[in-house]
Amino acid sequence: MKRRKFIGIVSVGTATVIAGSYISFSGFDTAIKKILTNYTKMLKLNISDKEISSFIIGANKAKLWESYSFLKKELIKWHANIENIGFSLPSIDQYKWYKQEIERQFLFSTSFFYNGMDTTKPVYYLRIYNPYNTPCCNPFSNTYYS
Amino acid sequence: MENYDLILVGSGFASSFFLKKYLEKSPKPKRVLVLERGVFYPHSARLDSKRGNVSPKFANLPTPDDTFNFKNKDKKSWVFDPNFGGSSNCWVGCTPRFLPNDFKIKTLYGVGNDWPITYNELEPYYCDAEEILGVAGPEITPFPKSKKYPLPPQHLSTVDRLIQQKYGALFISQPTARATIPIGNRHACCSSCVCKLCPVDSKFTIENTLLYLYRQSNVTLKFNCQVHNLRIENNQVQSVIYRTNGKDYEARGEVIALGANPIFNSHILLAAGDKSYYTGRGLCEQRGTYARLYFKDLDNVGGSSIITTNGFMLYDGPHRKEYSACLIENSNTVFIRNEPGKWRKIALMKFIFEDLPNDNNRIVTSENPLKPTIEYGGHDPYVDRAMSRLEENIQKTFSFLPLEKIEMDGFFQKTEFHICSTTRMSSSREKGVVDANLIHHKYRNLFVLGSAVFPSITPANPTLTLSSLSLMAADRAF
Numbered sequence: 001m002k003r004r005k006f007i008g009i010v011s012v013g014t015a016t017v018i019a020g021s022y023i024s025f026s027g028f029d030t031a032i033k034k035i036l037t038n039y040t041k042m043l044k045l046n047i048s049d050k051e052i053s054s055f056i057i058g059a060n061k062a063k064l065w066e067s068y069s070f071l072k073k074e075l076i077k078w079h080a081n082i083e084n085i086g087f088s089l090p091s092i093d094q095y096k097w098y099k100q101e102i103e104r105q106f107l108f109s110t111s112f113f114y115n116g117m118d119t120t121k122p123v124y125y126l127r128i129y130n131p132y133n134t135p136c137c138n139p140f141s142n143t144y145y146s
Numbered sequence: 147m148e149n150y151d152l153i154l155v156g157s158g159f160a161s162s163f164f165l166k167k168y169l170e171k172s173p174k175p176k177r178v179l180v181l182e183r184g185v186f187y188p189h190s191a192r193l194d195s196k197r198g199n200v201s202p203k204f205a206n207l208p209t210p211d212d213t214f215n216f217k218n219k220d221k222k223s224w225v226f227d228p229n230f231g232g233s234s235n236c237w238v239g240c241t242p243r244f245l246p247n248d249f250k251i252k253t254l255y256g257v258g259n260d261w262p263i264t265y266n267e268l269e270p271y272y273c274d275a276e277e278i279l280g281v282a283g284p285e286i287t288p289f290p291k292s293k294k295y296p297l298p299p300q301h302l303s304t305v306d307r308l309i310q311q312k313y314g315a316l317f318i319s320q321p322t323a324r325a326t327i328p329i330g331n332r333h334a335c336c337s338s339c340v341c342k343l344c345p346v347d348s349k350f351t352i353e354n355t356l357l358y359l360y361r362q363s364n365v366t367l368k369f370n371c372q373v374h375n376l377r378i379e380n381n382q383v384q385s386v387i388y389r390t391n392g393k394d395y396e397a398r399g400e401v402i403a404l405g406a407n408p409i410f411n412s413h414i415l416l417a418a419g420d421k422s423y424y425t426g427r428g429l430c431e432q433r434g435t436y437a438r439l440y441f442k443d444l445d446n447v448g449g450s451s452i453i454t455t456n457g458f459m460l461y462d463g464p465h466r467k468e469y470s471a472c473l474i475e476n477s478n479t480v481f482i483r484n485e486p487g488k489w490r491k492i493a494l495m496k497f498i499f500e501d502l503p504n505d506n507n508r509i510v511t512s513e514n515p516l517k518p519t520i521e522y523g524g525h526d527p528y529v530d531r532a533m534s535r536l537e538e539n540i541q542k543t544f545s546f547l548p549l550e551k552i553e554m555d556g557f558f559q560k561t562e563f564h565i566c567s568t569t570r571m572s573s574s575r576e577k578g579v580v581d582a583n584l585i586h587h588k589y590r591n592l593f594v595l596g597s598a599v600f601p602s603i604t605p606a607n608p609t610l611t612l613s614s615l616s617l618m619a620a621d622r623a624f
Contacts, residue, residue, distance in 0.1 A: 043486050063198070100484050108480060117489050129480075132196040135345035136336035138480055140490055142301040143337060145448035 028065060028073050029056050031080035032102060038083070039103050040123075045112070047123040054125040055106055062128040064105070072098065105129060113139035150366075151176035153386050153399035155373045155414070156183070158232020160595035161405030162356045163275065163613040165365070167620035175364040179397055181388050183372040183406070184208075184229030189353055192235070192343050214409055217510060217521040223561040224431075224520070226407050230369065231352035233407070233609075237563070238341040238452060239323040239349035241281050241610040242473070243272055243289045247462050248604040255466040257528065258502050258602035262573040262582040263618075265289070271614040271621070276321075279350045279610070280329045283321035286314070288458045297326050300335075303449030305441075305493050305547070306476055309457070312546055316458040320475070321610075323350035324451050330355055339452040339479045371395075374515045376402065376418035376592075383418075383592045389516065401591050405616075408568040408598030412509040413518035415569065415579075415594070422579050422588065426510060428503030428567035429522060432605055433529050434496050434559045437540055440483065440550040441491040449478040453496075459543050460497070461605060469531035470499035472539075473605035491550075497536055500605040502526040503567040525558075533558070564608050569598040584619035593619055 036052045059065065065073065079095040082088070107113065108129035115121045131137055152168060154161045157180055165178065187204050194201065210226050227235040246265035251258045273293040276283075283295035299319035302310060310317045324335040325348045332355070335348040347354055360367045368390070375387040377396065385398040404411045412426040449455075457474030465471075477494040504526055512519040537554050544552075572578025575587035580599050586592040595616050597608040 103484065104482065107482075113482075113489070119486075131338040131340045132193065132343075132345050135338040138337040138339050138478065140303075140447045140449075140480065141337035141339075141478065142448050142450045145304075 026077065026081070028077060029060070031077040032056055032059070034080045034083075035076075035099055035102055036106050039106070044119055045123050046120060047110070051110065051123065051125040052106075055109055055128075058109065058125065058128045059105075062130065062133075064128060076102075108137075108139070114144060116144075147385065148179070148397050149177070150179040150397060150399045152178045152401045152403065153397055154178065154180045155386065155402070155404045156181075156232060156406040156410075157230050157352060157360065157367070158405060158407070158596075159234060159352070159609055159613045160597075160616050161232075161403065162234075162352050162359060163278070163616035164403055164405060164593070164595055164620045165359050166278065166356060167617045168624055169359065169362065169365075171620065171624040178365045179399065180360060180365065180367045181371040181373050181386065181397070182230050182367065182369050183410075184227075185369050186230040187235070189235075189343075189347055189351065193345065196343060196345075214518045214520055215512065215514065217519050218523065220522050220524060222522050222524075224409065224565050225561050225563045226565065230367075233563070234351040234353070236342045237349070237609060240453060240456075240475070240607040241276070241279060241283075241321045241323050242456050242606045243287075243291075243321070244604050244606050244611055245289050245458075245462050248471075248602065248606075251466060251602050255464070257466065258500075259570065259572075259577075261601050262571055262578075268611070268614055268618060271618040272610065274617050275610055275614040278355070279323040279613070280325055280332065280355070281321050281323055281610070282319075282326040284319045287318055287321070288315050288461075295321065297329065300324075300326055300454055301448060301450035303446050303454050303476070303478060305444060305446040306449060306455045308444075308547060309455070309476075309544070313457070313459055316461075317474075318456055318458075320451075320453050320456045322451060322453070323609075324348050325350075326450070335451050337450050337452070337478065341452045372516055373404075373406070373414055374417055376414060378418055378589060381588055381590070383589050401593070403593035403595055405595045408565045408596060409509055409518050409520065411594055411596065411598050412568040413512060416509065416511050417515060420579075420586075420588070422575070424505075424570055424572075424577070424579050426568050427505040427508040428570055429507040429509060429520065429565070430501040430503050430525065430567050430603060431564045432498050432500055432562040432603060433525055433533075434498040434562050435533065435536070435557065436494060436496050436555040436559075437536070438481075438553040439493040439495065439540075439544060439547070440488075440553065441493070442548040442550045443491065444548050445490045446493050447490055449476075452478055454478045457495075457543075460539055469535060470501070470529050471605045472500075472532055472536070473498045495540075497540075498562060498605045499529045499532045500603055502528050503570065503602065509568055564597065564603070566597040566600045566603045566608060569594045570601045571599040572601065583622050584615060585623070593623075595619065 111124045226233045249261040252260040282297035284299040325332045333346040338345045371388045371390045373388045377385045383402045385396045453475045455476040460472035475496040482489045507522045569579040571580045580594045597612045
């Protein structure tokens with residue numbers, strides 16, 4: 001094996017190990033933040049970083065991710081970190097489904113739907129969406145549309 | 147042995163409505179014993195559990211699946227709440243009436259079984275039951291009514307209004323026991339949309355409306371008492387045999403009423419040696435499936451409660467000779483399209499089909515006295531024929547809306563939560579288990595209540611009808 005090829009393989013291997021370790025040891029919250037930052041940018045929402053952070057704090061307090069298995073969390077973490085860099089990992093469809101679940105939970109926890117889905121209005125984090133803690137919260141009901 | 151004028155088995159809709167009428171009609175206080183297999187699990191404790199505070203007292207209650215066995219591999223889900231108040235604790239509160247033609251589908255369409263009573267006979271009891279349940283509903287309905295609904299109707303969504311313009315009385319604000327204004331101990335529904343356990347206690351439950359019946363001095367309510375057999379002599383039921391804390395007891399009654407669900411009512415009858423051909427046979431429930439209607443430029447907003455409307459456009463008609471009637475429910479839960487700008491340009495509709503009671507789907511004699519055994523081979527092809535036409539029927543029915551696409555689930559939900567037809571009513575002993583007054587054809591001091599007596603099940607929710615039947619049975623007998 002030529003020296004240049006050897007160095008190339010070692011470099012790629014080292015980078016992979018470093019990236020893998022980074023993803024493994026990075027928290028689940030980091031992945032959530034990444035997903036939601038990308039999502040709110042894509043939607044062109046008028047929202048500050050602080051609101052996303054408040055949602056993450058609220059979600060942890062409400063033990064929102066407690067029902068997620070270790071494997072589900074790892075899948076979300078790996079995909080969220082690798083996303084948009086030119087290739088995708090296996091189980092991409094499942095990841096998309098999980099991601100949508102998180103995005104939906106986030107949007108329902110903000111003022112977005114209560115503002116009539118108007119993207120020009122500032123969006124604020126309100127509380128974690130849970131009808132048992134906050135009843136009457138269906139933003140599409142007659143309570144919000146008379 | 148203790149003696150009672152009436153022994154009731156169970157404390158759900160069937161028993162409670164029977165008890166209400168029985169007490170009203172008794173000239174002097176009668177001694178009543180109610181045997182409930184479960185416990186009193188109050189609404190407040192149920193809410194606490196949803197908020198993460200599960201009381202150790204209620205942490206290990208049995209689930210429905212713990213209460214029966216399957217003989218075959220098809221472990222279809224049958225859902226109920228085996229505690230005080232029965233399925234009033236977990237129902238969604240939908241209370242459409244059956245249609246007059248539902249009572250004579252054999253005569254009209256050559257399928258299923260006719261009822262030994264007519265819609266008109268049941269109509270006054272429908273009115274009474276709607277009053278007790280505090281039903282909210284519209285003025286115009288596809289079924290005749292002699293009285294207005296006691297509560298104002300729910301709000302229609304933007305999509306509902308368009309469909310109602312087209313179909314009028316065939317597409318109505320859903321009649322519901324989710325209160326639209328405060329009534330009794332219940333608050334007004336505010337569209338939390340988790341009705342199986344209402345966060346604001348808006349839907350009718352036995353606990354929030356009829357608990358007082360069980361607190362009367364002449365009514366004894368015992369918990370953790372599972373009735374599993376009857377002592378019968380000379381075709382009269384003498385007593386019920388129940389187990390509590392691992393030991394059997396017996397209570398004697400002049401009149402006995404089985405108000406457990408169709409699985410347990412027939413299990414008790416089979417254990418007691420009831421040899422009627424139909425006892426236990428005909429186990430069925432409706433089958434349901436979802437479809438999503440995507441709109442080009444129509445937001446679906448402004449409706450109230452969890453289900454805003456009922457559609458009867460695919461329900462009654464000559465097609466029932468060939469395939470099932472179908473009831474439509476328009477959902478108002480917090481679904482969205484994950485597409486910017488099109489968030490709520492979508493409707494989520496449920497299509498519910500009637501099944502035909504099949505004699506081979508049944509409760510069979512069980513080795514375990516406390517656990518019924520179910521033998522279930524699946525629903526009738528009548529339902530599959532309706533399912534195979536559904537997409538085409540949806541296209542035809544909703545083509546006037548600005549549809550972008552229709553997305554079909556294509557599969558049935560695991561359950562519709564409505565167990566029916568294991569002790570069918572009939573005009574003669576040869577064709578069923580109970581008569582038109584819900585009295586057992588052979589044991590004339592025994593009432594069998596609930597949706598078990600439905601000779602045919604229709605696609606409509608059964609609770610209002612079974613509650614009305616209980617009122618009728620007690621009214622006619624006492």
